Amino acid sequence: MASIQINKTSALQTLNTICDVLQGKLSTGMRSAEMLLNNSLGKGRILALEFPEISxxxxxIQFNEEIGYEIRETEHRHLYFIYVLAGHFLHKQQHEEHHHTIRPNQNIISEVPENGITQVAFPKDVHLRFVAINVNHRSASGRIGSYLQELGGQMVAALSARNADQRLHYVGQPSFKAMDIITSLRGLDAHTAMGSIQAESAILALLAAQLEEHRNHLDPEPKLPLYAQDLKKLQHAVEHIHGHLGQKHSVQQLSKRVGLSPKKLQFLFRSMFATTVVKYINDLRLEKSRELLLQRHLNISEVAQTLGFANGSYFNKMFKQRFGESPLAFKRKNQG
Incomplete structure (x- = not known):
């Protein structure tokens, strides 16, 4: 097993340490860093994002041999939100006797003591897709502290009331919203100004989704049972849409692809995303269009065609309805 010792002061520094040991290729932006790995140790991508009070x-990524982390918590952020979309790994804090397995579609909220040590073991030949958010929940006057108070007041109150030697470790249920947000991060260029804004928005939305699931656990409402096979099929549909935005999609085609009835697929989208399949696809296309409009080599008609809009006029109408300005106005405003 390759072992990596990490004195964690920031997400960017942590990724730099990982990259040095794994001999990956590192690129950096103003508030981001990305490691691309393609060697005997593995293949894939790790993205680090650093924002005020949150990282x-x-x-x-998939490793070709077991990879172990030993992380010493030396920064001020001690509350972790972990959501695994695919794969699994072992996790252990220093006060725990045994490792426990972090599995797909578990909502993990875990508090780590200052200068505490966490051990993580990633298996070989397992495709890992997960996000680990790190926040300073003790900064109640800060932006994230207020955000936590608003979205998860019961949890923050519980954190504040505990004794110093008590630590939160919560294992929750699947969240379709979290799954969707993590899927949207795939392929995002966080080094650009627009990409950085989109990344921060996505991370805050993911944090909100995880806090919402925790709040529902504390104050549950009656709901229909969630079946693992439906979760997997919906995930398949979402990933297919994200990966093929320029193609035409119908409810019937998607249903056939993932093995659900059209009625069931529509029901799942309405239940989990509060929207229809068609509107979900259009919203994704419109969000992606803002990123493409900032690329100087693409004109508005080419952006519309790339994303599967029927024509430029329809794209212009939908964009203006969603963002309050035309694609041309957006392009001119952001390109100078």
């Missing part, structure tokens, strides 16, 4: 590491 995260996004994994989309």
């Amino acid at each position: 995260c590491l996004c994994y989309d």
